[in-house]
Amino acid sequence: MVTFYSIARTVVKSILMPLYRIEVHGREHFPKEGGVLLCSNHIDNLDPPVVGITAPRPILFMAKEELFKVPVFGKMLTNLNAFPVKRGMSDREALRKGLKFLKEGKVLGLFPEGTRSKTGEIGRGLAGAGFFALRTDAYVVPCVIVGPYKMLGKLKVVYGPPIDMEELRSRKASAEETTEVIMSHIRKLREDYC
Incomplete structure (x- = not known):
C-alpha cells in the first residue's frame, strides 16, 4: 500500500x-x-530521516512537542509516523503510546541522549530507552550514525545485533542501568566503524 510515509521515504x-x-x-x-x-546516537537534525531511509522497516519517532505546533510541518510529522513528547518531564501519554506501538509489533525509534551532541561524542542516555526496553518484549537494536554530515563526504549508518535483555529484565534492572547498557552498545558500534 502506498502511503505518505513510503512516498516521502x-x-x-x-x-x-x-x-x-x-x-x-x-x-x-x-x-x-x-x-x-531502535536506539541511535544523535548528531544532527537529519538523523531521523537518515535512520528512516536506511532502516528496513517503517519507524515511529517521538519528536519534541514544539515541532507539532509549526504550521504545515506539524501535520507532515504526524503523516511521517511521528508523535509528540513533552521534553524535560515525564510525559505519560507519550510513554503509553510508545509501549502500545512496541506491543503491536511496530518499530519505535529513539535518540536516548534526548538532544544532539554538539561534539559528536556519544553522551549519557535518558531513562526512557531503558523504560521501553524493560516493559516490553521488543528487540532492542542499537544504531550509530558516524558523521559528520558533509555534502559528498561519507556518512555511515550501522545497525548492531539486538541486545540480549533477558538478564536485565529478569532481575528487574533500573531504567537508568538498562539505558546505560544500550548506550554502551552504541559506543561499541562507533568504535568498530569509526
Whole structure:
C-alpha cells in the first residue's frame, strides 16, 4: 500500500543517499517482524530521516512537542509516523503510546541522549530507552550514525545485533542501568566503524 510515509521515504532517500554518500551496515541484524526499539546516537537534525531511509522497516519517532505546533510541518510529522513528547518531564501519554506501538509489533525509534551532541561524542542516555526496553518484549537494536554530515563526504549508518535483555529484565534492572547498557552498545558500534 502506498502511503505518505513510503512516498516521502523514496523521495528523501533519492536526495540524501547520494548527497551524503551514505553507507549502511548491519541491516541483516534488523528483525523482520515483532516490536523493535531502535536506539541511535544523535548528531544532527537529519538523523531521523537518515535512520528512516536506511532502516528496513517503517519507524515511529517521538519528536519534541514544539515541532507539532509549526504550521504545515506539524501535520507532515504526524503523516511521517511521528508523535509528540513533552521534553524535560515525564510525559505519560507519550510513554503509553510508545509501549502500545512496541506491543503491536511496530518499530519505535529513539535518540536516548534526548538532544544532539554538539561534539559528536556519544553522551549519557535518558531513562526512557531503558523504560521501553524493560516493559516490553521488543528487540532492542542499537544504531550509530558516524558523521559528520558533509555534502559528498561519507556518512555511515550501522545497525548492531539486538541486545540480549533477558538478564536485565529478569532481575528487574533500573531504567537508568538498562539505558546505560544500550548506550554502551552504541559506543561499541562507533568504535568498530569509526
